[in-house]
Amino acid sequence: MSVRDYLRERFFPHMWCPGCGHGTVLNALLRAVEKLGLDKSEIVMVSGIGCSARISGYVDFHTMHTIHGRALAFATGIKMSRPELSVLVPMGDGDALAIGGNHFLHAARRNIDLTAIIMNNRIYGMTGGQFSPLTGYGCFGTTAPYGSVDHSFDLVELSTSAGASFVARSTTYHVIELAGIIEKAIAHRGFSVVEVMSQCPTNFGRRNQAGSAVEMLETYRKQTVPLDSEAAQTSPEKIRRGVFVEKKRPEYTEAYEEMIRSATGES
Amino acid sequence: MPKNKPKVKEHRIERDWCKGCGICVHFCPKNVLDLDNEKKVMAARPEDCICCRLCQFRCPDLAIEVVCED
Ligand SMILES: Cc1ncc(C[n+]2csc(CCOP(=O)(O)OP(=O)(O)O)c2C)c(N)n1
Ligand code: SF4
Ligand code: SF4
Ligand code: SF4
Numbered sequence: 174m175s176v177r178d179y180l181r182e183r184f185f186p187h188m189w190c191p192g193c194g195h196g197t198v199l200n201a202l203l204r205a206v207e208k209l210g211l212d213k214s215e216i217v218m219v220s221g222i223g224c225s226a227r228i229s230g231y232v233d234f235h236t237m238h239t240i241h242g243r244a245l246a247f248a249t250g251i252k253m254s255r256p257e258l259s260v261l262v263p264m265g266d267g268d269a270l271a272i273g274g275n276h277f278l279h280a281a282r283r284n285i286d287l288t289a290i291i292m293n294n295r296i297y298g299m300t301g302g303q304f305s306p307l308t309g310y311g312c313f314g315t316t317a318p319y320g321s322v323d324h325s326f327d328l329v330e331l332s333t334s335a336g337a338s339f340v341a342r343s344t345t346y347h348v349i350e351l352a353g354i355i356e357k358a359i360a361h362r363g364f365s366v367v368e369v370m371s372q373c374p375t376n377f378g379r380r381n382q383a384g385s386a387v388e389m390l391e392t393y394r395k396q397t398v399p400l401d402s403e404a405a406q407t408s409p410e411k412i413r414r415g416v417f418v419e420k421k422r423p424e425y426t427e428a429y430e431e432m433i434r435s436a437t438g439e440s
Numbered sequence: 441m442p443k444n445k446p447k448v449k450e451h452r453i454e455r456d457w458c459k460g461c462g463i464c465v466h467f468c469p470k471n472v473l474d475l476d477n478e479k480k481v482m483a484a485r486p487e488d489c490i491c492c493r494l495c496q497f498r499c500p501d502l503a504i505e506v507v508c509e510d
Contacts, residue, residue: 176502185457186501192461196500204497348497386500387466 176203179213181233188227192386194345194371195225198263198292201348201369203232205355216259219248221273223265224299224373225292234261242272245280248287256286256426259359263290266307267297270326274306281335284363285425289337290355291328291366294373302376313380328368329417338363340418344370344393347414354416363424370397370412446491450507451483457503464495464504473504 180203189196206216216234220226222241229236235258239247248262269277269291280287296314297303304314304321307328311320332340339361343351351369358365372378372389383389398404400413451473460479473495474484481504483489491508 180502185454186459186503187457189500191459192463193500196502197498200497200499200502345498345500348494352497386461387463390463390467390498 176200176207179203179206179233181231184231187231189224190373190375192372192374192389193224193298194294194369194373194386194389195228195292197345197348198225198290198351198369198371199228199231201345201352202228202261202263202290202355204352205359208352208356209359211259211359215257216261217248217251217255218261218263219244219251220263221265221268222299223268223297225263225265225294225371226268228263228292242268242274243276244268245273245276245287245289249280249283249285252285252287252426253429256430259288260286261288261290261359263292265298265305266291266293266295267303267305270306270328270331278331278335281332281337281364281366283425284336284338284422286362286364288355288358288361288365289367290358291368292371293328293368294371294377295325296373296377296380298373298376302380308377312377314376315380328366329413332366333418336364336422337366337418338420338422339365339416341366341416342368342370342412342414344390344397344414345372346390346393347397350414357416357419361419363422447509448486448489448491448506449509451486451489452505452507453481453483454501454503455480457501459501459503461500463498463500467498468495 218229219237220229221244229238295307303316307325309325341354358367374386397412397414400415458480465473470488472489476482
């Protein structure tokens, strides 16, 4: 199957701005799904609200475009009733960690088999550039005209301590790595988190003198290092990429089935 | 036998989808691509293409596909 077969081409060209990283996440995600050989009908994509969330409109899987911050709650319901399906949950940094932060923590704690893809552009893109929990100290947004005094979460550390059994980070510059990581995340049994640094030239870039989409990708290239590289040791100020956590932990829907079996005396 | 270098057959471009962001042009390792005067991508030097497909993978608009001989 070709990547194009997974697209709803009738909605193209898509609504994202020129150079928006979210399109590159879509591109990598489709290649990951193709590599896994998944059938369209075996996949459900559930998204909330945001530019990022619009991704669910473009893929020809089962899709649900739900409400802001609650994609994981809907996805949990789907996974509980149809555990055999692969459930993908793309979210913006605001969607996942501001309004949806609580759902995120508890999905990770439960280790439910969902694939959370956080398209991290460090801003509320859709609503015009308010700061998010990943904007970072000193960066600008419409709600931080003099620079934000909030510090960011480290999404990798947060997900790891909350209990996610697969945690990874990549960028829209490192597209081969990114598709490989998404592939692993989907195949992983348990709650998987993939943070993708994804440029918003329109609302983050412009306000933070980050330059064009091309320049923002250059920054991802220069400011990140593979986590097991020598550069990660010698330049601790750089952001690490790669798979940070990949471990086996009891998965929620399996544990639930198990509980039903023991409670009803079938074993 | 040494493996032949992959040869490009065609750069398939979806003109209506291309938004002229220039990502593919800037990051092509062989400087194959340009934007034309309508800010749409074009394969200006296709003979230099090494079929790495990085343009295709990085394009946020899924507007370019590199077809290679296998
Ligand atoms: C309950 C609710 N509150 C607020 C909004 C307004 N709203 C829409 S999208 C959004 C944030 C988008 O930012 P993010 O999730 O980071 O995604 P991006 O657009 O940057 O991809 C907000 C606050 C809403 N739609 N619903
Ligand atoms: S506002 Fe930002 S996140 Fe939204 S489509 Fe434009 S570049 Fe992408
Ligand atoms: S990356 Fe895609 S959208 Fe951007 S110029 Fe190239 S073909 Fe056009
Ligand atoms: S396949 Fe590689 S070499 Fe060929 S045009 Fe695309 S980026 Fe350039």
